[in-house]
Amino acid sequence: MALQEAKASSEVENIVTTQDELFQADVFPDDPQSPAAKEVALYRDALRLGYARLGETGGLIPNSALIDMFRLLKGRSDGFRATPGTALKNEQTGEIVFVPPQDAREIVRHMTALERFINDDDLSPLDPLIKMALIHHQFESTHPFPDGNGRIGRILNVLYLTRTGLLDIPVLYLSRFITRNKADYYRHLQAVRDTGDWEAWVIYMLEAVAETSATTVEIVTGIRQQMADVKHRLRDExxxxxxxxxxxxxxxxxxxxxxxxxxxxxxxxxxxxxxxxxxxxxxxxxxxxxxxxxxxxxxxxxxxxxxxxxxx
Missing domain, CATH: 1.10.10.10 (Winged helix-like DNA-binding domain superfamily/Winged helix DNA-binding domain)
Structure with a gap:
């Protein structure tokens, strides 16, 4: 399941691989069949690292865990952006649509506030699903890392739902919805920045959770049924x-x-x-x-x- 989420999340960034390439990279990790499959495998590893950090910290998601995931995903040794120049552009037109914070101290200030919002449950009475939508938007708008922000942000989604107990393990296939509705994803992200339209953004994210919850249940149910069938066959044959x-x-x-x-x-x-x-x-x-x-x-x-x- 982690590989499937990794595959879908990477597709949002136009990193596309087939199931065969994906599983071959898993079974032969030292000889991936494609650069895209290697990227997807690194995403899976970053997700697993984040989940391990949850256990080590007693259910917290500190900024240090996000930095560790970024370093693993991108093979780098740095962390939050330290130099200006980052701008988010329209993929089709190249037009600059948003300029995130440029000053390193401002980035740290935003991420410190977000870290507290994520981990201090007494700060807000909001439902965890709504809070997840706000966390994701703030992370994407801060754009704290030199690269890989989209994928780290989507890992943060499922880690937060796991932290709150809505997921037992981070297996929600959330990126699948975003991949299939990518234009709406970026449109709603930007609408909050331009007009403060939080309602449409939150509804979009709630729809993502609802649809992908059903998909994830379908996958898990299918796996359980297959396991039961194979178990009976193995015992008999x-x-x-x-x-x-x-x-x-x-x-x-x-x-x-x-x-x-x-x-x-x-x-x-x-x-x-x-x-x-x-x-x-x-x-x-x-x-x-x-x-x-x-x-x-x-x-x-x-x-x-x-x-x-x-x-x-």
């Missing part, structure tokens, strides 16, 4: 190799490989290879080859992601 760990591996890694099975099941390479070949012979996975390496695809699971995402 391959009882000698069945284990919960094997089942989990097939759904944790839509594209899996011998090394993953070795680690998850704590078995030898020879045993892991035998298990995967047996699974392929019985139609649980499809066997493929990339260079000298074999990998195995959970075709039904990948099809579920394709059907729900509506893309390749």
């Amino acid at each position: 391959l009882p000698k190799i069945y284990s919960q760990e094997l089942l989990n591996n097939l759904f944790r890694h839509p594209y899996t490989r011998i090394e993953y099975l070795q680690n998850d099941l704590d078995v030898s390479r020879q045993t892991a290879a035998k298990y995967l070949d047996t699974l392929a012979e019985h139609g649980f996975v499809e066997k493929h080859r990339s260079g000298k390496n074999n990998y195995f695809i959970n075709v039904a699971l990948v099809k579920l992601f394709l059907d729900v995402s509506g893309g390749p």
Whole structure:
């Protein structure tokens, strides 16, 4: 699920990859098939880092966590913008539509205030969903980083909903709605700056949560049903190799490989290879080859992601 959110969020920035490229980059992380797939994988890693920071800080989202995510996403060692010159432009016309704060001290001041607004629940009686919309707008308008602001801002959305308890883990497929309604996203962002039209912006974000909540539930329900079906088949057809760990591996890694099975099941390479070949012979996975390496695809699971995402 984290990869699917990463894929959709990256598409907002015109970083487009296919499901196959995405999962191949996951199964062969040292040899990604495309630069876009590598970018998406970095987004996933930044999301995971942010979620880990939530646990380490007792449910807080400090600015230091945002900076760490930015550094991981962009492979940089700096943090908030320190030099002027940033301007947001219309993608089609090149026209400057908004100039965020330029002074480094002003950026820090805005982000310090936002950090408090995010983490101090006594500051505002607003519903967390409305508060998320305000947080996202303030972050995007401050544009604190030299690059990657859109993706860090969308990670912040799901981290905040997780912090408030509306999500148990950051799995909401929120960027899918934004990708499909990108023109409206930027129009409503700018309307708040130009005319103070907060109502339309908040409604847009609430619609995003409502639609993508339904999509996420559909995906999770589909995964659970597939897991139950495969579990019964494995027990009936391959009882000698069945284990919960094997089942989990097939759904944790839509594209899996011998090394993953070795680690998850704590078995030898020879045993892991035998298990995967047996699974392929019985139609649980499809066997493929990339260079000298074999990998195995959970075709039904990948099809579920394709059907729900509506893309390749």
